[in-house]
Amino acid sequence: MARHASEPVLVPWRLALEGGARAALLEPQDLLQRAQQDVGVHIILEPCPPAAAPSGEAVAPQDVVTIRGTMWQKRQAVRAIIERLLEHQGVPNGSGSMLLLLPSAGSHALQAPELWSGLQLLGAQLTLPAPDFAGDRFLARARGNRDQILSTATRVNTSLQDLADHGRLTDLDFTEDPSSVPSLALVPQQLQHPQALQEETQRMLQERVQQQLKELKQRSAQSAQAAPVAPSILRRPSMQQEAAPASAAPAPAPREQGLNGNRHSGPRPLALLMPSRLVEDFLAPQDHLAEVARRCSVHLDVAAEDPPGQRQVSLYGDPASVGMAMLQLQMRSACCTWI
Incomplete structure (x- = not known):
């Protein structure tokens, strides 16, 4: 047919x-x-x-x-x-x-x-x-x-x-x-109305992102009341250690070096471990990584595969910007239905 x-x-x-x-x-x-x-x-x-x-x-x-x-x-x-x-x-x-x-x-x-x-x-x-x-x-x-x-x-x-x-x-x-092209009846039902599917997916993603933002703000407020540190979702191990004695000389801000050779001063980055196929076949070629970095005012580095099948995506910036970038990456990754 x-x-x-x-x-x-x-x-x-x-x-x-x-x-x-x-x-x-x-x-x-x-x-x-x-x-x-x-x-x-x-x-x-x-x-x-x-x-x-x-x-x-x-x-x-x-x-x-x-x-x-x-x-x-x-x-x-x-x-x-x-x-x-x-x-x-x-x-x-x-x-x-x-x-x-x-x-x-x-x-x-x-x-x-x-x-x-x-x-x-x-x-x-x-x-x-x-x-x-x-x-x-x-x-x-x-x-x-x-x-x-x-x-x-x-x-x-x-x-x-x-x-x-x-x-x-x-x-x-x-x-x-032309007669060899199969009918769409042979294609899964959800692909027969791509516009409706896209609109429904975007609505669900928006609801999820709003909920995640609400939870992040609540955690940030709770952390601010307890101590002036970053929310736990962004806290690095080095930031959770006890403060050095007041008499000790202040340690220099840690510096990280990305794949592009740039060195980044300030807190260590938030590292996300993501499937290599998701990064290589969806996020990178469709410019999602660059757009997230631009929209959220963060610096973003992608490391080589380690372990196999996984790539580390590092986010540099202030905690609020890094948190927003992380949620943006989650939302965009959810749009990739074939990984």
């Missing part, structure tokens, strides 16, 4: 297969069929249309895998596909590559500075065709390890979904056979 023209476009992931990649995905076990069964995605294996090659390459893939579903479903399916492709390339635990088939109508979205700054943060690479390429389709090569390739594909898909949400891309940009 083909989709109705009025239904919203859910941008698929299209993975172009070169060499023996098709056989690697289908043998000895059909990975595509298993992905459909395990996570409920809609997958089609079809001939790859003519497409402009990445700069400096001469590739002509024979097949393309088109994967439709929610962001979570697509990421789960593509993660398994990337693992199989890296095994096929002989680098199961190393750095490999994957080709993405993309519509030319969306190529300008991949020039956004925030996309490339996010890739630089990840240490991933994305190669596009020369700027003057011709045709309706082009190939982009994502390079890196499994997580880097997956994060790159996520960023690209997010950029194209934004264009589709504004009516600048349609289903015809992601298929050569």
Whole structure:
């Protein structure tokens, strides 16, 4: 059943297969069929249309895998596909590559500075065709390890979904056979009315943030009555120690150094441990971190992964600003439904 023209476009992931990649995905076990069964995605294996090659390459893939579903479903399916492709390339635990088939109508979205700054943060690479390429389709090569390739594909898909949400891309940009596009009946119910879902989510988040702000103010008032120290939610271990004798020389204010080389004087920062995927695939590429820092007048640093799968986000500033920044990050993180 083909989709109705009025239904919203859910941008698929299209993975172009070169060499023996098709056989690697289908043998000895059909990975595509298993992905459909395990996570409920809609997958089609079809001939790859003519497409402009990445700069400096001469590739002509024979097949393309088109994967439709929610962001979570697509990421789960593509993660398994990337693992199989890296095994096929002989680098199961190393750095490999994957080709993405993309519509030319969306190529300008991949020039956004925030996309490339996010890739630089990840240490991933994305190669596009020369700027003057011709045709309706082009190939982009994502390079890196499994997580880097997956994060790159996520960023690209997010950029194209934004264009589709504004009516600048349609289903015809992601298929050569319109009848193969599944009906939205195959998509979870909550995605059939994205505007209503967004409004309800924003209302719930606003109520939660207001409640958290109220609780924070109450804790601040209680702490102010007990002693002139910061609220316990922002208090560092060093601030909870007994004060030094009056005769002792005052200790210099501690200084922290962030990843960008800046040194910060004053109290130690509030450190938040957040999932790496949340930071790398949502907060950073969509400029949430920069906007929170600007709105709340705080300085924000992101550390390397430690422990694996987690990144420490440090907030520097006065207690009230840091508390507001923390609540802003919580609110924005709750908008990411696929982590």
